Amino acid sequence: MPWKATTTMEQKIEFICEWRTGKYTITELCRSFDISRPTAYKLIHRFENQGCEGLREQSRAPSKHPNATGENIVKSIIKLKTKHKFWGAKKIRVLLFKEYPKEIVPSVVTVHNILKKNGLVCPQKRLRRVKPVFPIFDPKSCNEVWSAHYKGKFLMGNKIYCHPLTIADSKSRFLFTAKGHYKENLKSVKAEFTKVFRKYGIPKQIHTDNGSPFGSVRAIQRYTQLSYWFIELGITPVFSDPAHPEQNGRHERMHRDLKAACAKPSAYDLKAQQRRLNRFVKEYNHVRPHEALDMKTPAEAHNFSTRPFPETIQHFDYNHNYKVIKVTQNGAIRWRSYYWVYLTIALKGKYVGVEELGNGIWKVFYRNVFLGFFNERELINKESNIRLETNLV
Incomplete structure (x- = not known):
């Protein structure tokens, strides 16, 4: 029959039982259990003060650390996280600099550990690593490109x-409105x-997706009635490629924060929902630090546009070598009195300029924006109406 292995805890209990009998001296017990006298007295002291629980293995970590984060800072971190529950350690740490001297503000890792210790860090789903997509529209200054989009609809109460x-x-990620x-x-x-x-002036370009009313994949150059209004104001409409929302990733990322703050859960009606949207805009622009802006807020990085909004649309004069033709109510222009070239219903009542390239090829412009081509020979030979083409075959 093999010897039974005893644990350290069992040996401690056996030592205390032998000591309590009073039959043995401390010296005899130390020799029997192969321990030192200080260890024996320490076990006896713990047993007298805490009972059997005092015999368990104690943590050797110091109860106090000279470089530990102050209790007031820990409370501030928890308070900020409670107020901004979707923010991480980096953004919360930036706000600490407004309350405490730089020397005592803990590192990002320390802030994260404090949040984790207090159960304020939600584990995130690990995302599949994909090939990075570089933005097509990367402005170098404010008001060079604005982005606009309808965030996905959601039910209110x-x-x-x-x-x-x-x-x-x-550029600055400044959110003008969430309406x-x-x-x-x-x-x-x-x-x-x-x-x-x-309020803010007008940009050089406005970047949107291809959804109504911003764009249409079936229209000339994807322009809609809204696009032509932008052109009249001196703004160039630009679009993401169809089914590629990642090309406007910075705007989509903002939508994720908006959804978490305003739609989970949503308010009862549109009036109450708008108050939530307004609070989000104010916090996003003036409080929330942005990592892409070196932890500045969008309001600190943004400058107003120097191009004022024209209250009335200015008249546009085409070049003298253009033929200026009015678009009819059906969205087409009449050519040679007998034929029709269909453009778009969005241009009805407006004037387009037509420039000859040679060999019967004509280019069509609306103001200074190119729309497409049409072949006069094809129009006459087929003796039928044709649509404007964006590319020459």
Whole structure:
């Protein structure tokens, strides 16, 4: 029969039992259990004060550390995390510099560990590593490119959908507006853009996706009625490639924060929902540090546009070698009195310029923006109406 192996805890209990009998001296017990006298007295002292629990292995870590984070800073970290529950350690640490001297503010890792210790870090799903996509539109200064988009609709408490329209500067990430609408239509979008243009000026370009009312993959150059209004204001519309939202990734990333802050859960009606959207815009622009801006806020990085919003559309004079033709109500131009070249219904009532390239090829412009080509010979030979083409075959 093999000898039974005893654990350290069992030997400690056996030592205390033998000591309590009073039959043995401390010297005899130390010799029997092969321990030192200080160890024996320490075990006896712990047993007398804490009972059997005092015999368990004690942590050797010091109870106090000279470089430990102050209790007041720990409370501030927890308070900030409670207020901004979707922020990480980097952003919370930046706010600590506003309350405490630089020398005592802990590192990002320490802030993260404090949050984790207090159960304030939510484990995130590990994302699949993909090939990085570099942005096509990468502005070098403020107001060079703005981005606009309708964040996905969501149900409010009254079972009506809210469609938040967002407009932001692509360089500084400054969010001009987050406006809740009942529908995604031209009237609502144009009214909100007008309000933003009057306050902040106009950009050189506006980057959107291909959804209505911003763009249409079936239209000439993807331009819509809203696009032609931008052109009349001196703004160039630019679009992401179809099915490639990552080309406007910085705007989509902002939408993720907006959804977490305003749509989970949503408010009861549009009025209450708009108050949430307004609070998010204020916090996003003036409080939340942005890593891509060296932990500055968008408000600190943004400058107002030097191009004011024109209240009236200026008349445009085409070059003298252009033929100026009015687009009819059906969205086409009449050619040689007998034929029609269809453009788009979005241009009805407006004037386009037509320039001859030679061999019957004509280029069509709206103001200073190229729209497409048409072949006069094809039009006459087929004796039928044709559509404008964006590329020569």
